[in-house]
Amino acid sequence: MRALLKSPALWMILPSFALTMFVIGYPILDLAWTSLQEVSRFGKLLGFAGTMNYGELVGDQLFIDSLVRTGIWTACVVTGAIVISLPVALILNEDFIGRGVARIIIMLPWSISLTMTAVVWRWALNGRAGLFNATFMNLGWMQEPVEWLATAQLGFTVEIMVGILVSIPFTTTIFLGGLSSMPQDVYEAAYVDGASRWQQFRHITLPLLKPFMNIAIVLNVIYVFNSFPIIWVMTEGGPANGTDILVTYLYKLAFRFGQLGKASAISLAMFFILFAFTLLYVWLVMRGEGETGADSDEPAPEEEGAPA
Amino acid sequence: MTYQFKRATVAAVAALGMLGFAAAASAKTEVRFVVAEYSSYSGKHYEEVAAAFEKQNPDIDVKVEVVPWNTLLQRLTTDIAGGTAPDISIIGTRWLLDFAAQGVAEPIDGYLTPEFKGTFIDTFMTPSVIDGKTMGLPVAASARAMMVNLDLFEKAGAKVPTNWDELYAAAQKISKLKDTFGFGLQGKEIETDAYFYYALWTHGGDIFGKDGKSGLNSPEALEAATLYKKMIDEGLTQPSPTNYNREDVFNLFKQGKVGMVFTFPMLIPQVKAEAPNLKYQVLPFPAKRAKATYGVTDTLMMFSTSKVKKEAWKFIEFAFKDEWRTQFDHGEGFLPVTKNVAAEDFYKTDPDISAFAAGLPYAKFAPTVENWEEIADTTVQALQKIYLGQQAPKAALDEAAAKIDKIRGK
Amino acid sequence: MKLSMSPRVKRSILCWLLLLPLVVVILFPFGVMFVTALRPRDELFVFPPTWAFSRFVWTNITEMWEKVNFGTALLNSIYVSVSSTLLALLFGIPAAYALSRFRFPGKGLYRQFLLVTQMMSPIVLVLGLFRLMVVFGLVNSPNSLVFTYAAFNLAFTIWMLQSYFNTIPHELEEAAWIDGASAFVSITRIFLPLAVPAMVVTAIFTFINSWNEFVLALTMLRESDSYTLPVMVFAQVAGRYQIEWHHVMAATLMATVPVAVVFSWLQRYLIRGMALGAVK
Numbered sequence: 002m003r004a005l006l007k008s009p010a011l012w013m014i015l016p017s018f019a020l021t022m023f024v025i026g027y028p029i030l031d032l033a034w035t036s037l038q039e040v041s042r043f044g045k046l047l048g049f050a051g052t053m054n055y056g057e058l059v060g061d062q063l064f065i066d067s068l069v070r071t072g073i074w075t076a077c078v079v080t081g082a083i084v085i086s087l088p089v090a091l092i093l094n095e096d097f098i099g100r101g102v103a104r105i106i107i108m109l110p111w112s113i114s115l116t117m118t119a120v121v122w123r124w125a126l127n128g129r130a131g132l133f134n135a136t137f138m139n140l141g142w143m144q145e146p147v148e149w150l151a152t153a154q155l156g157f158t159v160e161i162m163v164g165i166l167v168s169i170p171f172t173t174t175i176f177l178g179g180l181s182s183m184p185q186d187v188y189e190a191a192y193v194d195g196a197s198r199w200q201q202f203r204h205i206t207l208p209l210l211k212p213f214m215n216i217a218i219v220l221n222v223i224y225v226f227n228s229f230p231i232i233w234v235m236t237e238g239g240p241a242n243g244t245d246i247l248v249t250y251l252y253k254l255a256f257r258f259g260q261l262g263k264a265s266a267i268s269l270a271m272f273f274i275l276f277a278f279t280l281l282y283v284w285l286v287m288r289g290e291g292e293t294g295a296d297s298d299e300p301a302p303e304e305e306g307a308p309a
Numbered sequence: 310m311t312y313q314f315k316r317a318t319v320a321a322v323a324a325l326g327m328l329g330f331a332a333a334a335s336a337k338t339e340v341r342f343v344v345a346e347y348s349s350y351s352g353k354h355y356e357e358v359a360a361a362f363e364k365q366n367p368d369i370d371v372k373v374e375v376v377p378w379n380t381l382l383q384r385l386t387t388d389i390a391g392g393t394a395p396d397i398s399i400i401g402t403r404w405l406l407d408f409a410a411q412g413v414a415e416p417i418d419g420y421l422t423p424e425f426k427g428t429f430i431d432t433f434m435t436p437s438v439i440d441g442k443t444m445g446l447p448v449a450a451s452a453r454a455m456m457v458n459l460d461l462f463e464k465a466g467a468k469v470p471t472n473w474d475e476l477y478a479a480a481q482k483i484s485k486l487k488d489t490f491g492f493g494l495q496g497k498e499i500e501t502d503a504y505f506y507y508a509l510w511t512h513g514g515d516i517f518g519k520d521g522k523s524g525l526n527s528p529e530a531l532e533a534a535t536l537y538k539k540m541i542d543e544g545l546t547q548p549s550p551t552n553y554n555r556e557d558v559f560n561l562f563k564q565g566k567v568g569m570v571f572t573f574p575m576l577i578p579q580v581k582a583e584a585p586n587l588k589y590q591v592l593p594f595p596a597k598r599a600k601a602t603y604g605v606t607d608t609l610m611m612f613s614t615s616k617v618k619k620e621a622w623k624f625i626e627f628a629f630k631d632e633w634r635t636q637f638d639h640g641e642g643f644l645p646v647t648k649n650v651a652a653e654d655f656y657k658t659d660p661d662i663s664a665f666a667a668g669l670p671y672a673k674f675a676p677t678v679e680n681w682e683e684i685a686d687t688t689v690q691a692l693q694k695i696y697l698g699q700q701a702p703k704a705a706l707d708e709a710a711a712k713i714d715k716i717r718g719k
Numbered sequence: 720m721k722l723s724m725s726p727r728v729k730r731s732i733l734c735w736l737l738l739l740p741l742v743v744v745i746l747f748p749f750g751v752m753f754v755t756a757l758r759p760r761d762e763l764f765v766f767p768p769t770w771a772f773s774r775f776v777w778t779n780i781t782e783m784w785e786k787v788n789f790g791t792a793l794l795n796s797i798y799v800s801v802s803s804t805l806l807a808l809l810f811g812i813p814a815a816y817a818l819s820r821f822r823f824p825g826k827g828l829y830r831q832f833l834l835v836t837q838m839m840s841p842i843v844l845v846l847g848l849f850r851l852m853v854v855f856g857l858v859n860s861p862n863s864l865v866f867t868y869a870a871f872n873l874a875f876t877i878w879m880l881q882s883y884f885n886t887i888p889h890e891l892e893e894a895a896w897i898d899g900a901s902a903f904v905s906i907t908r909i910f911l912p913l914a915v916p917a918m919v920v921t922a923i924f925t926f927i928n929s930w931n932e933f934v935l936a937l938t939m940l941r942e943s944d945s946y947t948l949p950v951m952v953f954a955q956v957a958g959r960y961q962i963e964w965h966h967v968m969a970a971t972l973m974a975t976v977p978v979a980v981v982f983s984w985l986q987r988y989l990i991r992g993m994a995l996g997a998v999k
Contacts, residue, residue, distance in 0.1 A: 008821065008823050009817070009821070009902075010817035010818075010821035010823045010826075011817075011823070012813075013813035013814055013816060013817035014813070014814045014817050014818075014829060016809075016810045016813065016814070017810040017811060017813075017814040017873050017877060018814075018829070018832075020810055020866070020869065020870050020873065021832075021833070021836050021870050021873055021874070023851075023866075023870070024848070024851070024866055024867050024869075024870035024871070025836045025839055025844065025870055025871070027847065027851055028839075028844040028846075028847025028848045028850075028851060029839065029844070029847070030847075031846070031847035031850060031851075032843075032844065032846070032847050035846070035847075041411055042386075042407050042410075042411050043385075043386055043389035043390055043411055043413060044386060044387075044389060044390020044391075044846070045389075045390070045411075085741070088737075089738065089741060092734050092737055092738060093738075095730060095734055096727070096730075097727070097730050097731035097734040097735070098727065098728065098731035099731065099735065100734075101987075103734070103735070103738055103742070104986060104987075104990075105982070105983040105986060106742050106745060106746065107738070107741065107742075107745065108982060108983075108986050108989075109745055109746075109749070109979060109982075110745055111927060111982065112927065112975060112978040112979045112982045113748075113931070113971070113974075113975045113978075114930070114931030114932070114933060114948070114949040114974075115931060115933065116931075116933045116949045116952065116953055117949060117952055117971045117974065117975070118748065120952065120953070120956055120967065120971065121748040121751055121752055121968070121971060122748060124751065124755070124964060124967075124968070125747070125748060125751045127552075127557060127560075128547075128548070128549065128552055128553070128557075129547070129561060129564065129566060129766060129767075129768075130557070130560050130561075130564065130763075130764060130766075130768055131768060132750075132751050132754070132768050132770060133747075134768075135767050135768040135769065135770075136770070138767065145548075148548060148549035148551075148552040149552070150552050151496075151548075151549030151550075151551045151552035151697075152549070152551065152697060166744060166745070169741070174989055174990060177990045178990055178991075178992065181990060181991070219834075220837070223837055223838055226840075227839075227840025227842070227843065228840075229840070229842050229933075229934060230933055230934075236497075237497075237498060239497055239498070239551070239689075239690075239693060240496070240497055240551040240693035240696075240697060241690045241693040241694045241697065241699060242690055248840065248842055248843070251842070251843070252383075252842065253686070255383075255386070255846065256382060256383035256386055256387075257382060257383075257682045257683070257686070258680070258682055258683040258686070259386060259407070259680075259682075261386075261390065261846065264846075265846070268843040268844070271840075271843055272838060272839060272843065275838040276835065276838060279834065279835075279838065343941075346954065347960055348960055348961050349786050349787065349955075349963075352943060372942075373942075374859075374941045374942045374943075375942065375943045376941070377953070377954040380937060383937075383938070384938075384941070387845070387846065387849045387938055390846065390849070390850070391849050391850050391852075391853040391858070392853055393853050393858055488766070556961075556962055560764050563764040564764045564765065564766040565766070566766055573960065575960040575961065576960075579961050582760060582761070583760055583761055583763060583764055584761070584764065585761060641960075642960075
């Protein structure tokens with residue numbers, strides 16, 4: 002213990018630890034405490050309520066529906082983003098004319114805030130005043146304007162599409178990073194051995210991309226699970242609660258209906274769901290990789306700038 | 310305890326007290342005022358009022374905080390929960406009971422002089438009186454009415470309606486025109502329920518019955534909802550109303566694509582700017598068993614936690630002077646809440662505004678009940694299920710009524 | 720007639736064709752933004768809607784700029800994003816250095832703790848955070864955002880930097896020590912300059928996240944004078960009696976352009992940073 006106190010490492014870590022504990026740790030405790038209380042319309046604590054708030058959740062059909070929908074939303078957006086980003090990254094890793102421009106375009110959605118993206122899409126998807134339908138009708142791909150956000154099913158699908166679109170830049174960047182760190186000599190050897198491009202991809206690229214894939218999955222799941230602006234701006238969880246996910250439901254409960262105790266309980270439930278997911282995923286990855294799993298304590302073996 | 314220690318303590322306390330005193334003497338009294346943003350004009354107006362007020366009262370500093378409507382309740386909730394509530398705020402009158410019941414709103418009877426009270430139009434004063442106490446002042450008001458596109462009526466050979474049967478007939482004729490719909494129906498977001506109350510009231514129903522139970526399962530409500538649903542199914546409204554919020558419906562009207570919409574006075578300047586060639590007329594809502602309009606007021610409320618109530622009240626009295634009120638009402642397109650502004654020629658002679666104001670004698674207001682937001686949301690969900698055909702009108706309304714009664718503990 | 724195309728040209732055409740659908744979908748909202756922002760107001764609601772319009776109304780932008788106080792919001796956004804980026808680096812660099820160079824108990828635990836901090840979304844924490852800021856009197860101050868953004872981005876910053884630091888050979892610093900330089904000098908003079916690319920990457924990340932964050936800004940900032948850009952744009956569409964779409968889109972366009980420019984300039988670093996086994 003004394004050795005630890007003397008260690009410079011401790012003092013170097015301390016500021017970052019203090020800041021995160023302070024900004025993230027304290028509110029979590031505050032939430033946990035609030036979720037066990039009866040809370041007034043405007044957040045005054047009225048007294049200990051035990052697990053009442055959690056009990057209410059179990060019996061709440063809207064909560065269950067939102068939970069299921071959050072699962073669908075997260076799974077679809079993350080899968081979609083990865084399935085699209087992988088080939089895009091492979092293409093962007095090729096040497097072709099205008100690659101720089103292409104990379105910039107693909108990264109572009111990253112530079113607008115989600116809120117603004119959602120506002121623009123909502124305006125563009127407007128049934129009769131929006132340019133999306135107008136364009137499709139001009140091209141003759143559509144006879145009647147489609148009301149994209151009128152039903153929960155179609156609206157949710159559209160939101161998932163937008164969700165995928167805004168997740169592509171981040172995911173592609175991770176994959177591109179992975180691809181450009183690939184050791185060239187392995188490919189050269191494979192080429193000499195007469196491996197086809199597909200075989201190269203299947204047996205060299207994909208396995209080497211695996212750690213990048215894992216990080217893309219974990220981070221995207223966390224971000225998408227918690228993502229609020231797209232659904233909120235486009236449909237506010239409607240119509241008839243048909244596109245509510247946990248965060249939008251939580252927001253309504255907390256800030257419209259003033260049920261802060263129940264909202265805190267949902268917050269905490271969400272935290273534990275993500276926590277469980279991450280543990281499970283890390284465990285699965287570890288188990289799958291066996292002893293090859295890179296020990297985080299070891300310095301990474303790659304060096305900068307593979308032979309050009 | 311030693312003498313020395315005591316002396317040190319006394320000195321320290323005295324020093325602290327002096328510091329506190331010095332701070333109080335040098336600092337201006339700050340009044341925090343949350344202004345809900347009706348349009349980009351709202352903030353500008355109250356900044357101007359505050360500046361003029363500060364000139365006359367150099368010891369008071371009015372801080373205007375402009376907040377968008379959609380986030381106002383969230384803002385106030387976090388503020389109250391965090392203990393940083395402002396001193397005064399504009400709020401939706403529909404929330405007032407929640408604020409009053411939780412002891413957040415300060416009764417203002419003690420401040421309100423008879424002369425000052427006399428400047429307000431009584432109709433607008435009543436919604437802010439709760440259990441005999443005045444909890445706030447009306448700060449903005451509008452009444453709702455029907456707006457019709459005269460060109461479309463002429464083209465379709467339809468007659469401008471005064472009752473629901475005529476509206477239905479006119480909608481049929483107008484909808485026969487290409488790419489045009491008779492009646493614009495709002496189906497999502499803020500005031501979707503109001504668009505239904507218009508029909509509910511004019512059919513003779515009400516939001517809450519005399520026994521305080523939800524009126525959504527009344528025969529009148531069923532009749533109104535069935536009529537809306539029938540018009541959707543027959544293509545007399547724009548397709549998929551659940552994709553249209555208030556603003557989207559009005560945009561259709563500006564595009565000249567719908568014959569009739571239910572709207573507020575604030576739409577008039579927009580139509581003039583964005584669709585200058587549109588020929589329109591403002592009319593009362595179609596009536597069946599009753600005449601009705603929706604009177605909407607917003608309330609200026611003082612917080613019970615405020616430490617500067619006297620100064621805040623001084624500012625309130627200042628802001629309600631005629632010169633400011635007339636600027637504000639004209640700038641936003643509201644109906645006047647004070648008698649003097651209402652007496653201006655404009656509000657009597659302007660055909661559009663006077664048509665909106667004509668409904669005031671029989672205007673209904675949103676009931677001031679607790680948990681109104683949740684009740685309204687329940688109503689909206691039921692309406693969306695009906696409009697989408699997910700549930701039959703009767704089943705959806707009965708279910709919503711039961712849920713609302715449960716929320717209210719009836 | 721020239722029949723043969725060089726393989727590079729062929730490959731380029733193929734690549735662009737494959738990317739085309741995505742490129743179109745990505746550029747579509749920018750196009751919408753552009754044509755709505757510069758349209759005359761009375762052509763906003765024509766039916767059917769068209770891409771074309773009679774004339775460019777550049778004054779939409781200047782009008783919007785004044786009306787919504789765009790300049791202030793822009794400065795606020797820049798202040799918040801730059802400060803939180805610097806703060807994240809300031810706290811992140813020593814932590815990453817320690818994780819990379821020292822063995823100490825609880826090291827793995829700390830990395831896991833950082834991952835856990837990533838699991839809370841701001842909206843979930845917003846009430847607790849707000850109360851925290853009230854205690855410190857930071858409500859309505861852009862500094863409340865600086866601290867929160869820095870904290871939320873620390874995890875990513877530390878992982879990235881640590882991975883990069885791992886690739887810098889120890890021998891360099893050790894050589895400096897032998898030459899008699901103090902640890903501090905060896906780190907600041909020798910080590911940090913080598914780590915600049917990684918710092919650029921993490922800086923971009925934090926900057927963009929801060930630039931785009933919405934929920935916290937909406938809760939913490941109480942006055943239009945302290946609004947950041949996303950909140951300012953949202954305020955234009957949130958529950959008003961009137962939404963002036965041409966101004967909304969003009970604001971969105973103006974808010975997007977600076978980041979897009981910075982972004983295109985720096986994106987190569989981003990990928991290079993990722994390539995260094997960044998976030999493993």
